[in-house]
Amino acid sequence: MGDADLLEVLAEEGEKVNKHIDYSFQMSESLSSRETSFLINEETMFQKNQQSKDSIFFRDGIRQIDFVLSYVDDIKKDAELKAERRKEFEKNLRKTGLELEIEDKRDSEDGRTYFVKIHAPWEVLVTYAEVLGIKMPIKESDIPRPKHTPISYVLGPVRLPLSVKYPRPEYFTAQFSRHRQELFLIEDQATFFPSSSRNRIVYYILSRCPFGIEDGKKRFGIERLLNSNTYSSAYPLHDGQYWKPSEPPNPTNERYTLHQNWARFSYFYKEQPLDLIKNYYGEKIGIYFVFLGFYTEMLFFAAVVGLACFIYGLLSMEHNTSSTEICDPEIGGQMIMCPLCDQVCDYWRLNSTCLASKFSHLFDNESTVFFAIFMGIWVTLFLEFWKQRQARLEYEWDLVDFEEEQQQLQLRPEFEAMCKHRKLNAVTKEMEPYMPLYTRIPWYCLSGATVTLWMSLVVTSMVAVIVYRLSVFATFASFMESDASLKQVKSFLTPQITTSLTGSCLNFIVILILNFFYEKISAWITKMEIPRTYQEYESSLTLKMFLFQFVNFYSSCFYVAFFKGKFVGYPGKYTYLFNEWRSEECDPGGCLIELTTQLTIIMTGKQIFGNIKEAIYPLALNWWRRRKARTNSEKLYSRWEQDHDLESFGPLGLFYEYLETVTQFGFVTLFVASFPLAPLLALINNIVEIRVDAWKLTTQYRRTVASKAHSIGVWQDILYGMAVLSVATNAFIVAFTSDIIPRLVYYYAYSTNATQPMTGYVNNSLSVFLIADFPNHTAPSEKRDFITCRYRDYRYPPDDENKYFHNMQFWHVLAAKMTFIIVMEHVVFLVKFLLAWMIPDVPKDVVERIKREKLMTIKILHDFELNKLKENLGINSNEFAKHVMIEENKAQLAKSTI
Incomplete structure (x- = not known):
């Protein structure tokens, strides 16, 4: 198709979008009057005691309910205005061809809520199916489904029945046209359009239906009416109860099927019914669960390798030469270490960190380098295979020709309502709402300033936690080291570990508090920017939230990995924070164990808190809402009332699910060299997360309006960015946070023992300081008979002419670290590019x-x-x-x- 043909097609679609309201408004008034008279006559025919509480039909039992609006009588001063808006809105809905049926508040459980039931007849469905470009079947496909490979039979227990996995046959499809109805496979007009397509069409009409002119501006859209509390809710109905199948004449209860085969925790090992999820909730929610499931499957391989590396560290822990020397009373027990803080801290023996050094070896051993390189390759395979999975999904779900540009033609009602200017669209050649840049600049500036301010607050809170650790460190040291520090003890709760644990817990609490407030502020700021389309709105909110989450969750890990213990100085010439607190030092075994502790607390705490919140929060709200509503037990607790008492998933519900998953992806990739068990923890969490999300969607939330999407959108770009960054962060962690490079340098260049090359490494890694050189304000208050103490660094001894300057081994180790970073990054990036080139995007x-x-x-x-x-x-x-x-x-x- 040439450019001219493409422009012509786009112009036709644009004309449809602009004119479909006018087309609908021109439908005959006789339809409305005929419908009204029908409803009046129907009141006398309807018998309340014969209606099933699970019915999803109008009172005639024929017309299916596609959407429900609810409202409550308002006794405030704007009650008349709201009533007038509802009257005008419902009148205009009838003009578009929709059929309405109103349930009086006297028939509701709480005795105060009105329900407006909406049905879209055939003429409305075919008109808007053409406008929205909905694809419908024209012939059953002759392309066989993919055959099972030999390994598929091994995975038999995880497979779902074919009737659940593939609920409908495969069809060749085409965009629906009301002038070609005989082309499509229409066996029954009542069931031809699935319920997800029906509620999507009705919501499209609701979001663009006017309800009057106020202040000289045309007001329209259900969202504005919901925001002004004119209506209290708007939602499509679930198929029926999730714990039992529907009874005739209700259609097949897909909600029940989803609950039985997807939302039960006993099915945690089963695959997901992805086609059924897509059919019931729409492609946008469906593709999220495809992504979450695929990510979980790929995590299995990373978890196995990470667990193997952890087991290797566990088996080799007792035979580690460094830990053995630290724990040996004749080696580590004889090494007097310099105080870790000024005045109040005493000298201490190295063997007091015996258990901590053994624990550190679990995560800081030879397998660390291998696992860092492996994860660099794993993340590439994950993203490349996801592109293939996404391409396969586009074909299976009829999204091949779906373009995001189609969504951009659908402006946000809020944007249209706020615009005072019009501009010619170069594609559709139609005048459309336009907002000049100069009107948005103040909000953009406010938005940027707000994001910067909150990111600064995160950094400030991190500095405050550092100050907390520095302040309480002396207290811990005075209690834990005053009597035992010079004895040959083996304690795990050293002052470093104790302050690290309490500091990490405090930091996690601060993270949750800041995150709660920022979510509210970022959503408000994004609305004030008045984005043009829903896609622009989500992209803007995504950028704000991700930047904040990145700084909020990862800043403390970056500090421990790349800054803590790197700029300490040496005894007699320490560096100070704000000229008051001495910079934090790492344990003699390095800072990796502290990074592991920080990562474990934040990652595990966030996942546990998130799952508990997702499960308990809607459950508690729904229980309280039902408790308040069930005041008239003799009334029929109808299907629309049951759904009304459920929690709303909201337009940003899926956004927060993606944000949670991508944040976890950062923990798994950015710092995984310090914690090989991170993929295993993420795997366990995601197995639970899938079932929690499925359970809350099918049981605790109203049914969402179906919407289309052909990819995970801007999140994919974020994942690619984090994948590239992870290569650099893991290389720097191995080089500067881990102790593996100094060990290798000692092994090959400085070891003098041919049979046991690592013997003497601990002594070699500690420099000597003359106690007499301590300034008076830093020396311990209690005098000791020691002449020297040891500290972790590579410096000349006090009897050398280059006293306390870095020695040659320091420069050798630094050169080895830089070489390792360059080599590792080039090797991993070379493999990444080769894999990206070898693996096609579309199979x-x-x-x-x-x-x-x-x-x-x-x-x-x-x-x-x-x-x-x-x-x-x-x-x-x-x-x-x-x-x-x-x-x-x-x-x-x-x-x-x-």
């Missing part, structure tokens, strides 16, 4: 299937047009043959294009 079999489907669709449309043309031309065979030749030439041209 070959998917490309062939797409070509086959396009060819068959063109052929079906071609045959349909020829038959229609033959009917119109009658017996004029010559003219018919001429038209046949033209159409066949077009088909051949289309085939060659494919």
